Amino acid sequence: MSTPNPASAPRTQRLIDTDIHHEIRSTRDLLPYLSDQWKRYITDYGWVPERPIPFNQIRKETKYRMDTRPADGSTPGSSYELLRDQLLDQYDFEYGVLTGWFYEATVCKGWYEFAAARASAYNDYTVEHWLDRDKRLLGSITIPREPQAAVREIDRMAAHPQMKQVMLPISDFAWGDPQYHPIFEAAHRHGLPVAMHLSAIITAQGGDFLRYYVAWRSLHPQAYMTQTISLITNGVFDKFPDLKVSLVEGGFEWVPFMMHRMDSAYKALRQETPWVKRMPSDYFRDNLRFTTQPWDDLTAEQFMSIIGLMESEDMIMYASDYPHWDFDSPHRTLPAKIPETLRQKIMHQNARDFLRLP
Amino acid sequence: MKHRVCRYEALEQTGKLALQLDHKPVVVIRAHDGTVHALRDVCPHKGPCLSAGMIDRNCTGDTTGEYQFDPDTEVLRCPWHSWEFDIRTGRSLFAPEKVRVKTYPVTIEDGDVFVDL
Numbered sequence: 001m002s003t004p005n006p007a008s009a010p011r012t013q014r015l016i017d018t019d020i021h022h023e024i025r026s027t028r029d030l031l032p033y034l035s036d037q038w039k040r041y042i043t044d045y046g047w048v049p050e051r052p053i054p055f056n057q058i059r060k061e062t063k064y065r066m067d068t069r070p071a072d073g074s075t076p077g078s079s080y081e082l083l084r085d086q087l088l089d090q091y092d093f094e095y096g097v098l099t100g101w102f103y104e105a106t107v108c109k110g111w112y113e114f115a116a117a118r119a120s121a122y123n124d125y126t127v128e129h130w131l132d133r134d135k136r137l138l139g140s141i142t143i144p145r146e147p148q149a150a151v152r153e154i155d156r157m158a159a160h161p162q163m164k165q166v167m168l169p170i171s172d173f174a175w176g177d178p179q180y181h182p183i184f185e186a187a188h189r190h191g192l193p194v195a196m197h198l199s200a201i202i203t204a205q206g207g208d209f210l211r212y213y214v215a216w217r218s219l220h221p222q223a224y225m226t227q228t229i230s231l232i233t234n235g236v237f238d239k240f241p242d243l244k245v246s247l248v249e250g251g252f253e254w255v256p257f258m259m260h261r262m263d264s265a266y267k268a269l270r271q272e273t274p275w276v277k278r279m280p281s282d283y284f285r286d287n288l289r290f291t292t293q294p295w296d297d298l299t300a301e302q303f304m305s306i307i308g309l310m311e312s313e314d315m316i317m318y319a320s321d322y323p324h325w326d327f328d329s330p331h332r333t334l335p336a337k338i339p340e341t342l343r344q345k346i347m348h349q350n351a352r353d354f355l356r357l358p
Numbered sequence: 359m360k361h362r363v364c365r366y367e368a369l370e371q372t373g374k375l376a377l378q379l380d381h382k383p384v385v386v387i388r389a390h391d392g393t394v395h396a397l398r399d400v401c402p403h404k405g406p407c408l409s410a411g412m413i414d415r416n417c418t419g420d421t422t423g424e425y426q427f428d429p430d431t432e433v434l435r436c437p438w439h440s441w442e443f444d445i446r447t448g449r450s451l452f453a454p455e456k457v458r459v460k461t462y463p464v465t466i467e468d469g470d471v472f473v474d475l
Contacts, residue, residue, distance in 0.1 A: 057440070058414065058417075059412065059435065059440055060411075060412045060437075065437060065438055066410055066411055066412065066437030066438075067406070067410045067437050297403075325438065325439065325440060326438070326439055327438055328404070329404055329405065331405075332404045332405055
C-alpha cells in the first residue's frame, strides 16, 4: 500500500481525481431531504431502487475494492472518514470529484416525479454529508431525465460553490437528442461542464447486457461511442461552442479511431447534418474529455501512440474510480516513461481546466 | 534466513497471515489440504497487499456455461483487480510464465511455521 503523505510535507505532485463514487448507506439516508409524499414509499411501502444489472462478481465485496468496507459494515463509499483516509489523505489529492452512484434517479423509466425528488434529495445529501465536510471534494449535480425537471434541479444546485459539473449517466438512450438540449443549455448557462458515466443499465449492440459480466464490461466503450456521436451529429457543440463534456470510465483508446472515422464520414455525408460546422475531430479535441480509469495496462510506447493519434495532450484526465474493484492508484496508473509535461496535464491540469478550478 | 512466523494452529483459524520479515511484506497461507505457503505480499500489478484479498478455489471449464472446481489449485485473489495467483507457485492463472509473485520456502517444525527468505 502507498504511504500517506504527512500533512506538513510539501506535495510532490498535484493530483485531481475525476471519479470518486460516494454512496448512500441505504435509501433511508435520503429521508431527511424528501417530502412526506415520497418518504412513505421508503419507510412504509418498501421501495428500493431497481437493480437491473444481472451480475455479481466472485469477490469479497463484489464490485468494491475488498478493503473499502467501513468497520460498521455499511456500504463501501458511504463513510466520509474512510474515503478521506484511503483516498484523499493517502494520496494527497488536491481535489476529488464525487460522481456518486445514484444514477437510477436519472435513467429509471417512469414515475418521474418521484425520480426528480430522489435526484434532489441525493444532491442535498451530497452537500450536507460530503461537500460541507471537506473543501477538497467537488460535486456532480444529479438530475432527473425529464428536461424541464432537470433544468430546475441544475438551477437549484448550480450556485453551490463545490458543485462543479452536471452528471448525465449513460443508459440506453442518446443524450445528444434535441429534446435534451435544455439540459446542456442550463449547464452552459451556469458555466458548468457535463460528465457522462456508465449507469447500471447501459446496453449495447449484441443484446442488452450480453451473457457475462466480463463481456458487458468489455463493451462499455460502445455506449460511450454512441454518446459522442450523438452529441456531435445533433449539433450540441455548435449550439454551445465552449461546453465541455467528459466521458468518465469509458476508456480512451478508441477515441482516435472514432475521430478519424467520423471525419471520414463527415467529408462524404456532411449535407445530412449541415448544422455541424466543423470536422468531428475538432469537437473531440475542443469539447470532449476522457478519463484514465479503467487503465488497460498500456506501455508508454502504446500510450504515446494514442496521444499522437489524438494530436492533443489535453483530452485525458486521471480518475481512480474509488471504491470500486478496478480502482487505479495515482501512483501506479500512467507509465513511468512518458513526458513529465504530459503527466502533469493528465494528473491535474486537464481536470483543472475542465472544472474551471483556480 | 529462516524466520519463525506463527504456530500452525493460528493459520488454521485465519487461513492467512500478513507480516514483515526482514522488512519484506510476506503473506503466509494455509491451503485447503493443510500445506502452508508463503508469497510476497504485494500484487505485481498495482501494488496492494495480496493479504487483503481472498483465498478461493480455482474454477475451470471447457465448454460455454460449464464450471468445475479444480481441487488441486487454490488461488489468492487480489483485493483490487482480482488477479489470481496460485498459492503454491505464485504464478498468475492468466499468464503463469510472465506474471508471478515471489514465493518463499516454508517448513513446519514441532507445530511452528518457518519461512526462509
